[in-house]
Amino acid sequence: MSGTATSPGLTGVLETGIYVDDMARARAFYESVFGLSPMFSDDRLTAYPVGPASVFLIFLRGGTVEPVTLPSGIVPAHDASGAQHFAFAISADAVAPWRNRLR
Numbered sequence: 001m002s003g004t005a006t007s008p009g010l011t012g013v014l015e016t017g018i019y020v021d022d023m024a025r026a027r028a029f030y031e032s033v034f035g036l037s038p039m040f041s042d043d044r045l046t047a048y049p050v051g052p053a054s055v056f057l058i059f060l061r062g063g064t065v066e067p068v069t070l071p072s073g074i075v076p077a078h079d080a081s082g083a084q085h086f087a088f089a090i091s092a093d094a095v096a097p098w099r100n101r102l103r
Contacts, residue, residue: 012053012054013054014053014054014055015054015055015056015057016054016055016056016057016086017056017057017058017059017078017080018057018058018059018080018084018086019058019059019060019061019079019080019081019084020058020059020060020061021060021061023043023044023046023058023060026046026058027041027046027058030048030056030058033101033102034088036048036050036056037049039055043060043063044059044060044063044064045057045058045059045060045063045064046058050088051089056086056088059078059079061079061080061081062079064077064078064079065077065078065079
């Protein structure tokens, strides 16, 4: 982009979040199909470590519309509706096994 400063670069995606209406159903899906184990879970949020440096967050829709104060700081309010997108990274040789599992 002309006239803008050069970006210092990014090293990856730290977190990816989705919003669901049924936390128990979402947890059952991601834990049974993908084998994820939560590093944190309560009634409004489940956090899963994915790979060496990423976190997959599942929020209960409408459950994070107020800021949350934690010892480490404030998590701002957020929520989403409508179309969303995320993707897990896999190796090329894992495509066929994942297709079979997801069928």
